[in-house]
Amino acid sequence: MKPTAILLLNCPDRQGIITDITKFITDNRGNIVYIDQYVDKDNAVLFMRLEWELEGFLIPRDKIAEYIDTIFTARYELSFNVYFSDVPPRMAIFVSKQSHCLYDLLARYKAGEWNVEIPCIVSNHEDLREVADQFGIPYYVWSVAPDHSNKAQVEKEEMELLRRENVSFVVLARYMQILSEDLIAAYPHKIINIHHSFLPAFVGAKPYHQAYERGVKIIGATSHYVTGELDAGPIIEQDVVRISHKDTPQSLILKGRDLEKIVLSRAVTKHIERKILTYHNKTVIFG
Amino acid sequence: MKPTAILLLNCPDRQGIITDITKFITDNRGNIVYIDQYVDKDNAVLFMRLEWELEGFLIPRDKIAEYIDTIFTARYELSFNVYFSDVPPRMAIFVSKQSHCLYDLLARYKAGEWNVEIPCIVSNHEDLREVADQFGIPYYVWSVAPDHSNKAQVEKEEMELLRRENVSFVVLARYMQILSEDLIAAYPHKIINIHHSFLPAFVGAKPYHQAYERGVKIIGATSHYVTGELDAGPIIEQDVVRISHKDTPQSLILKGRDLEKIVLSRAVTKHIERKILTYHNKTVIFG
Amino acid sequence: MKPTAILLLNCPDRQGIITDITKFITDNRGNIVYIDQYVDKDNAVLFMRLEWELEGFLIPRDKIAEYIDTIFTARYELSFNVYFSDVPPRMAIFVSKQSHCLYDLLARYKAGEWNVEIPCIVSNHEDLREVADQFGIPYYVWSVAPDHSNKAQVEKEEMELLRRENVSFVVLARYMQILSEDLIAAYPHKIINIHHSFLPAFVGAKPYHQAYERGVKIIGATSHYVTGELDAGPIIEQDVVRISHKDTPQSLILKGRDLEKIVLSRAVTKHIERKILTYHNKTVIFG
């Protein structure tokens, strides 16, 4: 695979924009290897993902964002980001006591499925240090006091770690602690959570018990970006599994684990591939 | 297929009950062709479905319920119903303007998929009379005034029709009118509704618009028995379909129709087969 | 909805093609409302679907194909088709004795779900004439003799009907007769069949019995374009449903019917929307 530049953009939908952007790439000798777009007609917004080979492209890679900004931002009211396929994102994982999502993430990482680096794992418990050690990844524990008296201090130190490690996004792999506004604001639509229900059904605590009480015939899991409102951020991926009256809360928890790890990993895959745009608290996910 | 008796029962779970019931059937020369049971351990309740051939059974069919009542009700605090496979249930269908569920029900009926009789279709609109005529089924229209001034009278006449036609259960095939407590009380857990969302997500009106607003990646449909609380009765069947950011409320409505008709028909099938027990606002559904 | 032109094309993948085509539309004042493309990297082939509003477009609609041909065909080795959203395709339905797919197609047609015309239904049996009559669509029966002595003559008359009715594509809605090479050749990748298995498993006759014998835990249905080789044409859509050891061939047939009608209707929807391209015996299906 030759290194590529990836452009993710959105702007008001206007005639000519697709032509202009593709012409800009082609005129500068970029070989386009991926183009996909979507127009939200209700809001008249265009979303686009373009990927082209850097080899032979006339604009040096450290000037690409500047050029796009100069040429298009004012003209088309463009919002955009440029990424490079040979600069992998850096992912921090937050965990508590349950290991299934963590193992799933690390097994993929170890098998080389993802173009990603994992500089650190953060937890509020010691329980999973052994798993981190198995995979040779630094494990940091900060305990929040029951009265939350040290929570501000803890999050300050966590954010310092994330900055020091140049983390580009965070994965909450069944992290059982609510993040403060500050941490969320520092990583807008860059913190991926897995909620163990088919949102918006069963928001909040103990969703499998809620599902059992309601007598649903299908349970689900939802990965979403974290926002200030609990379990209400943009949904990235969902999946479900069929259950029956024979299931107990305990069997739902076991069946749900398989959903959780798959749904979380699919979301992480899309994020690593830079295929997600967010808008109006929803996601546009390119194929 | 030889005629069978079907016994659906539930009672407090107690040692010996399964043996006693099966022994009762066998001792009276009933050939058991189906036995399934389920114990809700949390509530220590046993649910059971037994089916045996009437041919050669020593107790006459009109005495079976009486015998079971005498022998078991007091001893095991039994709740039960006896049905006969050669006495098909009689199903009334309530519709409004949308035809997809109605066509699906009637096409199955016409093809002989179900052991059921359909004596009448009831509506609050004239729109689907043509469909009823196509299939030769009487179609009754009662319009409820916008101020609901005649609603009590309308439901009284509807209930008279249901009684006159000896209707055993009612199917609301996208019937866009809320039933009164009286009608619901007259058919407890015998009115099947199809709600066009994955309940308990998106209760109430316009669920596809709600799903679109929330940006979910999967939509669903739910069939349930109607109770006094809106969209909160025992769930019989649910299914889902994957959607994407490209879907509009309009495309969700179209995709949802396929779900609605399949999910409703699966619930109706189970009800006709007498395979559903309800308890604590949940269903036990035998395979 | 304003009338649009739809361009479906494929060609060897070459730098600049996307820019050139979109520039052609934009330069001639066409407002692009849909663009999607896909590159098969193994074979270096580009597939593209473009849709733009005819209003204000400088090239008259009856000249569009000619212009595209002149400008692009030689230069890019283009294969393409142009359709207009206000010229609905004309669909013939072939049936035998089973009604479930036919009812499903006609109920959608009647409800106005599809931008399509249905000038005729063709059968080798009288059984479903009643259904065609219900919906007021002409029903033609040609019986093929057991020794196939009149098969050539029958197909000749059928093809005359299709030509006379200006049929653009054919749907085999559980049509239990193998088409001859001539009829298939006259409608290349324009005859949609529904096969009642998850192809390529269980090719040929009685697939549900084959599935039962093999003890699979999931059954499927497959819609595909008909080619000279039985059940081997380009697959358009597939879906599955979970079964268990309790299922009999008869219950598989009933469960399969729901799959068959949904899978067939999804394929027909995509075909009517002109969103399918075929290549190397596979389909590219735009979203």
Add this chain to the structure above:
Amino acid sequence: MKPTAILLLNCPDRQGIITDITKFITDNRGNIVYIDQYVDKDNAVLFMRLEWELEGFLIPRDKIAEYIDTIFTARYELSFNVYFSDVPPRMAIFVSKQSHCLYDLLARYKAGEWNVEIPCIVSNHEDLREVADQFGIPYYVWSVAPDHSNKAQVEKEEMELLRRENVSFVVLARYMQILSEDLIAAYPHKIINIHHSFLPAFVGAKPYHQAYERGVKIIGATSHYVTGELDAGPIIEQDVVRISHKDTPQSLILKGRDLEKIVLSRAVTKHIERKILTYHNKTVIFG
């Protein structure tokens, strides 16, 4: 959970058998906590799973099988096995180079999801020794020579290991070597394989490449017991995932991995729970 005895049986379907067996348990003061049965009407065979608490049961655990044999085997032509919930099965895992299934199995084992012991991991390659070491499980490597000259010797040593470790069943977690008849015969319906296709589609090598070539819209995975015929043993579990024309053989392999590990683990779960009976090359799986 109190210790239980589990009885899995099959026999010709005959009147009275269910009553007799449950009466035998109840008369001997066994508290039945699970009963499920299934009758294959085509072959007139009854399958049954019974579980009762050992506490208070009048027959000592080491005599239970003998009593059942004496009382029922001749009378009902019974085939049966008795297991005890406090005697966990011992599972050997065979692997080659791919780690995803192995990690999934070991992560569940480590998290205590399963009532199982894993005394050894066997491989034909050194690659996954590191994973076995992470979890502290002995790892044995036997390399088969390219000319298979030492294959008989290798399998002899493997079987000695299995016997020495008292292994009750074997899981082939993407083990890329065909077992000989001897090893298969030593563990009849006790070797679980995961095949990376929706069997019987795409038997044999490189099923994802086969699926890509055929252009299917859904791929699957199948877990089954190994028999003498390749990929043709009794199917335990299958699942599928939707794909599109955009998928390449490489992306199918990645998507397939998620299926493989889930489908294999579901099969292993059912086997560990002693909920599977086999008959006529099919499985009966209790819920």
